[in-house]
Each structure stands twice: as C-alpha cells, then as structure tokens.
Amino acid sequence: MGLVYHGDLILAFRRWEQIAQPVVFFAMITTLVPLALSPELAQLRQIAGGVLWIAGLLAALLGLEFLYRADYADGTLEQMLLSGQPLALLSLAKTAAHWTSSGLPLVLVSPLLAISLGVPTDAMGVLMISLALGTGILSALGAIGAALTLGLRRGSVLLSLLVLPLAMPALIFGARGVDMAIHGDSARGPLLLLGAMLVLSLTLSPLAVAASLRISQE
Amino acid sequence: MSWTWFHKLASPPHFYRIAGRLTPWFGWPAFLLIVIGLYGGLVLAPPDYQQGEGFRILYVHAPSAWMSMFIYSTLAISAGIGLIWRIKLAHAVAAAAAPVGAWFAFLALATGSIWGKPMWGTWWVWDARLTSELILLFLYLGCIALRASIDERDRADRACAVLALVGVVNLPIIHYSVYWWNTLHQGSTITKIGKPSITFDMLWPLLTMIVGFTLYFGAILMTRLRAEVIRRERDATWLREELAR
Numbered sequence: 001m002g003l004v005y006h007g008d009l010i011l012a013f014r015r016w017e018q019i020a021q022p023v024v025f026f027a028m029i030t031t032l033v034p035l036a037l038s039p040e041l042a043q044l045r046q047i048a049g050g051v052l053w054i055a056g057l058l059a060a061l062l063g064l065e066f067l068y069r070a071d072y073a074d075g076t077l078e079q080m081l082l083s084g085q086p087l088a089l090l091s092l093a094k095t096a097a098h099w100t101s102s103g104l105p106l107v108l109v110s111p112l113l114a115i116s117l118g119v120p121t122d123a124m125g126v127l128m129i130s131l132a133l134g135t136g137i138l139s140a141l142g143a144i145g146a147a148l149t150l151g152l153r154r155g156s157v158l159l160s161l162l163v164l165p166l167a168m169p170a171l172i173f174g175a176r177g178v179d180m181a182i183h184g185d186s187a188r189g190p191l192l193l194l195g196a197m198l199v200l201s202l203t204l205s206p207l208a209v210a211a212s213l214r215i216s217q218e
Numbered sequence: 219m220s221w222t223w224f225h226k227l228a229s230p231p232h233f234y235r236i237a238g239r240l241t242p243w244f245g246w247p248a249f250l251l252i253v254i255g256l257y258g259g260l261v262l263a264p265p266d267y268q269q270g271e272g273f274r275i276l277y278v279h280a281p282s283a284w285m286s287m288f289i290y291s292t293l294a295i296s297a298g299i300g301l302i303w304r305i306k307l308a309h310a311v312a313a314a315a316a317p318v319g320a321w322f323a324f325l326a327l328a329t330g331s332i333w334g335k336p337m338w339g340t341w342w343v344w345d346a347r348l349t350s351e352l353i354l355l356f357l358y359l360g361c362i363a364l365r366a367s368i369d370e371r372d373r374a375d376r377a378c379a380v381l382a383l384v385g386v387v388n389l390p391i392i393h394y395s396v397y398w399w400n401t402l403h404q405g406s407t408i409t410k411i412g413k414p415s416i417t418f419d420m421l422w423p424l425l426t427m428i429v430g431f432t433l434y435f436g437a438i439l440m441t442r443l444r445a446e447v448i449r450r451e452r453d454a455t456w457l458r459e460e461l462a463r
C-alpha cells in the first residue's frame with residue numbers, strides 16, 4: 001500500500017505539468033470572476049467563498065481522469081487485481097496519492113488567490129482546511145467515477161456528469177464555512193460536517209472503486 | 219423457504235410470458251385510478267382557500283415527485299440484486315426503469331415550475347425540494363449516460379449498478395444538506411407550502427393518483443422489460459419460437 005502511494009507520487013512529480021495544470025486552471029477561473037463581475041473588493045469578498053470552492057472543485061476534477069488511465073493502458077491494473085492484495089486498500093492508496101498531487105497543491109495556493117478576492121487573513125485557515133477536506137472528498141468520490149469510466153470514449157465529460165452531483169453536499173458546506181469565516185463567525189459546524197463526509201467517503205468509496213475496477217477488467 | 223420461484227422468475231423466457239400477462243393487470247387499474255383521481259382532483263375537490271384553482275396541479279406534481287423517488291429505489295434495489303446474485307434480469311429492470319424515472323423527475327420539476335409561476339411569482343426558486351429533485355434528475359441522467367457509453371452489455375449493467383448504489387448512499391446526504399443549505403442561506407422570502415392539514419376531499423384524489431401512477435409505472439415497466447428482454451435475447455431460439463407463435 002505504501003509502495004503504491006510512493007510510486008504514484010514519484011510518477012506524479014516527474015510530470016510537473018500534470019500537477020501544475022490544475023493549479024493554473026484554479027488561478028485562471030478565479031481571475032475570470034473579477035473580470036466578469038466587478039473589481040471591487042468589497043463585492044468580491046461577498047462571493048469569494050463560493051468562487052474559490054467552485055474553482056477548486058473544477059480544478060480538482062481535471063486530474064481525476066488520469067487516476068487509473070495509465071495503469072489501465074499498460075496492464076498495471078491487471079497486475080494489481082492478480083496480486084492478491086486487497087484491491088480496496090490499493091485503490092485507497094492511489095486515491096491518497098492523487099489527492100497529494102492534485103488536491104494539496106490547490107490547497108496551498110488557495111490563500112494567494114483568496115487575498116486577490118479580498119478575503120481577510122483570519123479566514124485563511126478555514127479556507128485551507130475546508131478545501132483540504134473538500135478536495136479529499138472529491139478525490140474519493142471521483143475515484144469511483146474514474147474507475148467506472150475507464151477506457152470509455154469521452155470519459156472525461158461523463159466523469160464530471162457522474163461526480164459533480166455527488167460532490168454538491170461538500171460544496172454547500174465548504175463554501176458556507178468559508179463564507180462564515182469571512183464574516184468573522186465560527187465555521188466549526190460546516191467543517192465538522194465536511195470532516196464527517198470525508199470519513200464516510202474514504203470508508204465506502206474504496207469498496208465501490210474496487211468493484212468498478214473488477215468490472216472494467218472483465 | 220424455497221427460492222426456485224425466484225430463479226424461475228429470473229429466467230428470461232418465463233419472465234417474458236409473465237410480464238406479458240401482467241401488463242393489463244397493471245395497465246387497466248392504473249388507467250381507471252388516474253381517470254377517477256383526475257376527476258376527483260380537477261372537478262370534485264374544493265378550490266384551495268389560498269391558492270384557488272391553481273393548486274390542482276398538485277395532482278400531477280406530487281405523484282410525479284413520488285414516482286421519481288420510488289423509481290430510484292426500484293433502480294437501486296434491482297441493481298443490488300443484479301450485482302449480488304448476478305441476475306441479468308435485475309439489470310434489465312434497472313435499464314428499463316431509469317429513463318422512466320428521469321421523465322418523472324423532469325415532470326415533477328416542470329409542473330412545480332408551472333405551479334410556482336402564479337403562486338410564487340417566479341418560474342424557479344432555489345427551494346430545497348426543487349433543488350434536491352433537480353439533483354435527483356442529474357443522478358438519473360448520469361446513470362443513463364453511463365449505460366449509453368459502454369458498449370459491452372455486461373460491463374454496462376454492472377457499472378451502472380455500482381453507480382446506482384453509490385447514488386442511493388449519497389441521496390440522503392444530498393437531501394439533508396440541501397435542506398440545511400436552504401435554511402442557512404436565506405430567511406426564505408417564500409415560506410414553503412408546509413404541510414397544511416389537507417381535507418379529505420382534497421386528499422383522496424391525491425392518493426388515488428399516487429396509486430394510479432405507481433400502477434402505471436408497473437405497466438410501463440413490464441412493457442419496457444419485454445422490449446429489453448427481446449433486445450438482450452435476440453439470438454435465442456426460445457424468443458424466435460415465442461414470437462412466431
């Protein structure tokens with residue numbers, strides 16, 4: 001399990017563009033908002049939580065497609081199935097590696113983008129925690145989608161169609177939590193709910209991923 | 219308890235005949251109940267003291283919303299049966315039910331929106347019930363889209379079954395978060411049409427319509443399943459003999 005995690009990370013960090021692309025995309029969407037709405041910080045602050053969350057979710061979706069694609073193409077996946085190791089745990093390791101290489105960078109750059117939207121520094125902690133939990137949830141749910149759409153034509157569009165409705169609860173509480181923090185309230189409640197969702201999705205999604213991977217290899 | 223009847227039911231030739239025989243038993247009562255329910259709802263029931271005659275769209279709206287949820291649970295249960303016992307017919311049920319469910323979800327949204335225009339003054343509000351119904355429609359569309367993009371039937375069946383089960387686990391979470399989101403966000407300008415204590419005159423046509431819609435779903439499901447069985451078993455000899463009769 002550790003090996004899978006480690007190996008995936010090495011592969012990811014050897015291909016910088018794969019890590020950089022979602023981050024740039026995240027920054028790009030955030031830039032679009034002031035251009036489209038208004039450059040006034042007071043106004044941007046009102047919607048910053050939602051904007052950062054939507055941009056973050058979309059950026060995290062970008063990389064999901066590649067989660068199992070290379071393994072599927074070169075036969076690694078078959079080896080994983082035949083290895084006798086519990087497939088659910090292997091997929092959990094892959095999900096964790098995916099989060100480290102796609103979700104974590106987004107979390108790290110989010111304060112920079114948040115400043116540009118006029119988010120006060122007090123809210124940065126909540127923003128980062130909520131995005132960390134949220135991208136984790138998305139990685140776990142997205143892994144199911146990635147496994148289900150393996151090897152399909154136009155799989156990436158389908159993937160977003162499958163995963164986004166499932167991610168809506170996370171968006172609701174994440175964006176709400178950031179919003180509360182921006183207004184100086186305690187964001188404890190939404191963050192706890194996000195944490196609960198993350199635990200639930202990390203517990204159940206590996207089982208669904210394992211089942212879907214088996215189906216894809218028949 | 220012997221399970222032979224269950225496995226016998228799951229064999230396509232046997233089921234094909236049973237479904238054919240059952241269709242009118244669902245269809246006619248459904249037709250009768252819907253006609254009675256419509257008459258009761260549109261003519262006999264008294265107009266609402268607040269909403270006047272406009273509330274009568276309830277008699278299509280509420281049963282559709284109920285059906286959209288009922289069909290999703292049918293979908294999920296048959297998907298589970300198909301995955302666990304590897305019964306192909308169960309997957310056929312899921313395949314046949316999904317588009318019907320999507321239409322009912324759409325119908326619930328459309329009638330809700332038409333109802334909303336005169337009552338709330340707008341076609342759409344981000345009300346909790348509307349939003350979760352919309353998400354339900356997205357889940358249906360995801361199921362349909364996934365099935366459509368996988369060519370091998372067996373893989374499509376099982377992939378969709380996994381998706382349906384994932385969806386059913388998520389459905390309560392989505393439902394409650396949408397409710398909380400709604401109460402958190404706005405001291406809603408439109409107070410929900412809570413549960414007014416509905417009089418019996420208004421209630422019985424509604425219940426009749428709900429039972430009628432459910433039976434209608436049974437009839438349409440049987441018909442669609444027969445078509446699905448024909449599609450899946452098109453090379454089988456029994457089907458050729460059956461159709462030649």
